Amino acid sequence: MIITVKKPLPELLEMLGGAKKVAIVGCDSCAAACRTGGAPEIDQMAQALEDRGFQVVARVLPQECCHKLLVRKELKVLPDTGVEAVVCLACGSGVQTVADNVCLPVYPANDTSFLGQVERVGIFHEYCRMCGQCVLGRTGGICPVTRCAKGLVDGPCGGQKNGKCEVDPENDCAWIAIYERLKALGREDLLFSPAPIRDHSAQAHPKHLDLRGTKP
Amino acid sequence: MLQNALTHQQFAVTAELAPPKGWDFSHQIQVAKTLQRQVHGINVTDMQSACLKASSLGLCIALKQAGLEPILQITGRDRNRMGIVSDLLSAAAFGIDTVLCLTGDHPKVGDHPGAKPVYDLDSVGILQAVRQMEEGRDCGGSPLSGTPPTFFKGAVVTPVYEPLALQILKLRQKVDAGAQFIQTQCVFQTDQLTRLLDAMDKARITVPVMAGVLPLKSAGMARYMNEKVPGVTVPADQLQRLEEAAQEGRRTGVKGLAQRLGIQMAAELIAQIRDAGLCAGVHVMAVGAEEQVPKILALAGL
Numbered sequence: 144m145i146i147t148v149k150k151p152l153p154e155l156l157e158m159l160g161g162a163k164k165v166a167i168v169g170c171d172s173c174a175a176a177c178r179t180g181g182a183p184e185i186d187q188m189a190q191a192l193e194d195r196g197f198q199v200v201a202r203v204l205p206q207e208c209c210h211k212l213l214v215r216k217e218l219k220v221l222p223d224t225g226v227e228a229v230v231c232l233a234c235g236s237g238v239q240t241v242a243d244n245v246c247l248p249v250y251p252a253n254d255t256s257f258l259g260q261v262e263r264v265g266i267f268h269e270y271c272r273m274c275g276q277c278v279l280g281r282t283g284g285i286c287p288v289t290r291c292a293k294g295l296v297d298g299p300c301g302g303q304k305n306g307k308c309e310v311d312p313e314n315d316c317a318w319i320a321i322y323e324r325l326k327a328l329g330r331e332d333l334l335f336s337p338a339p340i341r342d343h344s345a346q347a348h349p350k351h352l353d354l355r356g357t358k359p
Numbered sequence: 360m361l362q363n364a365l366t367h368q369q370f371a372v373t374a375e376l377a378p379p380k381g382w383d384f385s386h387q388i389q390v391a392k393t394l395q396r397q398v399h400g401i402n403v404t405d406m407q408s409a410c411l412k413a414s415s416l417g418l419c420i421a422l423k424q425a426g427l428e429p430i431l432q433i434t435g436r437d438r439n440r441m442g443i444v445s446d447l448l449s450a451a452a453f454g455i456d457t458v459l460c461l462t463g464d465h466p467k468v469g470d471h472p473g474a475k476p477v478y479d480l481d482s483v484g485i486l487q488a489v490r491q492m493e494e495g496r497d498c499g500g501s502p503l504s505g506t507p508p509t510f511f512k513g514a515v516v517t518p519v520y521e522p523l524a525l526q527i528l529k530l531r532q533k534v535d536a537g538a539q540f541i542q543t544q545c546v547f548q549t550d551q552l553t554r555l556l557d558a559m560d561k562a563r564i565t566v567p568v569m570a571g572v573l574p575l576k577s578a579g580m581a582r583y584m585n586e587k588v589p590g591v592t593v594p595a596d597q598l599q600r601l602e603e604a605a606q607e608g609r610r611t612g613v614k615g616l617a618q619r620l621g622i623q624m625a626a627e628l629i630a631q632i633r634d635a636g637l638c639a640g641v642h643v644m645a646v647g648a649e650e651q652v653p654k655i656l657a658l659a660g661l
Contacts, residue, residue: 292465293476297483298529300462301517301544304589310465322525334528337483337536340440340498 144260145173145234146267147180147253152191155230158250162228165192166201166221168241170208170233178265179253180208180232188232188252200224208237215244275345281333283324290317296338360428361400361457362511364640365540365567370633371640372661373400373430373542373569374652378413384421390649391427397656400457402430402542402642409436409469416446420453430513431455434463439479440498444488451508459513459542460485460533482514483529486536513569514538517590518546518555526555527562534566541566542642544590545573547597547624549631556638567639570632574645574655575621578602597624622651626658633659 159165167185174180182204189199201224205217208231218241221229228248231238235255242249259267272289278296279286288294292310299318302309306319325331364371374394376387391401401422405415419429431450433443447458462481466474480488488498495507514533520526530541546552552570559568575581578601581593601617608616629641645652 292467293462293478293481295462295478295481297481297532299525300481301515301520301526302464302589303520306521309589310467318525319522322522322528331524331528334525335531337487337532340480340484340487343439343479 144176144258144267145236146256146259146269147174147177147234148256149179149184150252150254155250155252156195159197159228159230162248163196164198164200164225164227166203166224166226166229167192167199168203168205168208168214168218168229168231168233168237170237171204172207174208174233174237174253176261176264177267180237184232188230192230200226208233209240211240211243214240218244221245221247274341275350276342278338281338282321283328283330283333285317285321285324287317287321290314290320296341298334361430361540364399368639369399370661371567371569372398372656373402373640373642374398374649375402375404375642375644375646376418376649377404377407377647378415378418380410380412382413384413384418387418388421388425388427391422392425393650393653395427397653397661398428398643399640400428400430402459403432405432405434405461405463406437406469407432407464409464409466409471411469411471416450416455419450419455423453423455428457429455430457430459432459432461433485434461435478435480435482435485436463436466437474437477439477440484440488443480443485444492444497447489447492447510448503448508451510456509457511457513458489459515460489460538461515483532483536486512486514486533486538490537511539512537513540513542515542515544516555516568517544518551519544519590519592523554523558527558527564530559531562531564534564538566540569540639542569543571545571545644547573547593547628549628549635549637551592552632552637569640569642570638571642571644572625572628572632574625574643574648574651575601575617576648577617577621578605600624618648618651622655623658626655629655629659629661633661 167188169180169185185202192199201220203217205214229241230250230252231241232252238249238251257269258271258273260270261267269289271286274288287296292308303316306316308314308316325333361371403415403418406412415432419431422429460482466472466476489510489512493507493509495503516526516530578598581598581601584591585593601620604616604620632641643652
């Protein structure tokens with residue numbers, strides 16, 4: 144799940160500048176779950192814009208806003224509306240997918256925050272940073288790249304206080320959690336030696352994956 | 360110099376010195392000169408507490424050129440593996456031969472909270488990179504030109520830590536990666552130190568330990584450290600003595616009684632550590648009161 148949070152409305156209004164006729168595009172997947180881009184949020188956004196003198200000429204809710212072909216089909220309604228700008232209530236990937244399909248300014252209404260675990264409806268936690276070199280096999284299934292603020296892979300810094308992180312005392316020290324988990328599993332030996340030095344070329348952006356070019 | 364003292368089992372002493380938030384090093388050089396005869400190295404911080412200062416390398420070079428013995432602190436917070444190895448090569452070129460490798464405080468706790476944290480290498484990774492340099496290769500495996508540099512390498516440990524076994528696991532990695540001395544976060548009484556030393560004994564980690572000693576300036580500073588500084592615990596009785604000294608100062612109109620007591624307590628701790636032969640030496644962190652260090656060491660009989 145891609146976690147998004149709403150930008151402050153003034154930031155969006157500044158981006159919109161002189162445009163008057165706007166279309167709103169949401170996303171019925173992640174952004175809907177994050178309450179940033181589902182049907183209710185599209186209506187709220189339309190109301191907020193109309194209250195400020197904008198004319199909302201179209202509302203579109205693709206099932207997945209990051210799906211290029213799907214979005215292309217859904218946006219076919221736009222050219223006939225006289226739309227001057229699009230407000231997109233999806234993640235960054237969704238905003239760009241919309242922008243790829245229209246010859247109009249597309250403005251993000253959200254900030255894209257993290258890849259989230261869903262603890263329960265409306266509660267999300269960052270568990271994976273998509274680093275491209277999974278270390279979970281040696282850390283008891285708890286990711287230090289993500290859940291340690293410094294992303295340390297060899298063990299803790301000295302900065303925890305009462306089990307909480309020096310960077311944000313709301314967060315538990317990931318390394319204490321890893322140690323306790325490994326101890327429970329009888330695998331403290333995994334911490335006897337350092338992890339391999341990380342290969343950050345695995346994080347070179349942008350990344351692509353093409354499953355069509357090769358056959359198994 | 361530090362290596363020499365530790366090798367010959369002299370009681371080793373180092374003092375910490377921070378570069379200025381500016382480019383005039385004259386005060387630091389002057390302070391360092393007053394310390395010269397009593398210490399085996401001047402340990403120059405690398406933007407400690409993640410607050411911007413002139414670089415450790417810059418002040419280390421200035422100290423070296425003034426005929427002093429700097430110890431270069433290097434953290435993984437601001438430089439990736441290329442920056443670290445590059446700076447270490449420059450350090451070697453200026454004759455700086457002792458380094459202390461640390462992970463580094465996170466930018467978010469310092470004065471540039473919006474800065475990008477690097478942490479390409481942590482303390483263990485930096486030690487591994489230094490070892491690789493000593494074998495004549497950079498982190499990419501390419502050969503270095505000329506004779507490889509040699510460093511006397513140190514790392515740090517936090518003795519007041521729960522679970523201590525986790526610190527010991529990382530300490531073992533640091534020593535395996537080449538750490539030749541270990542400096543502790545500051546301790547205020549010997550039992551904070553002996554707990555660590557016992558755990559190291561049990562884990563069969565044998566490497567010289569330099570106990571961190573910090574002269575407290577006031578009860579307020581002690582309370583601040585207890586609340587804000589991770590891995591530091593000032594015992595309640597010391598806090599009370601500092602408060603009483605401040606009260607007495609207010610009553611009698613004598614200034615600086617709490618600071619004088621802090622200096623005395625630090626000197627007493629150093630003497631206890633040395634007399635009991637607890638560890639190989641001490642590292643004095645005076646955080647801005649470096650000019651008091653000669654007095655502390657003299658009071659401790661050093």
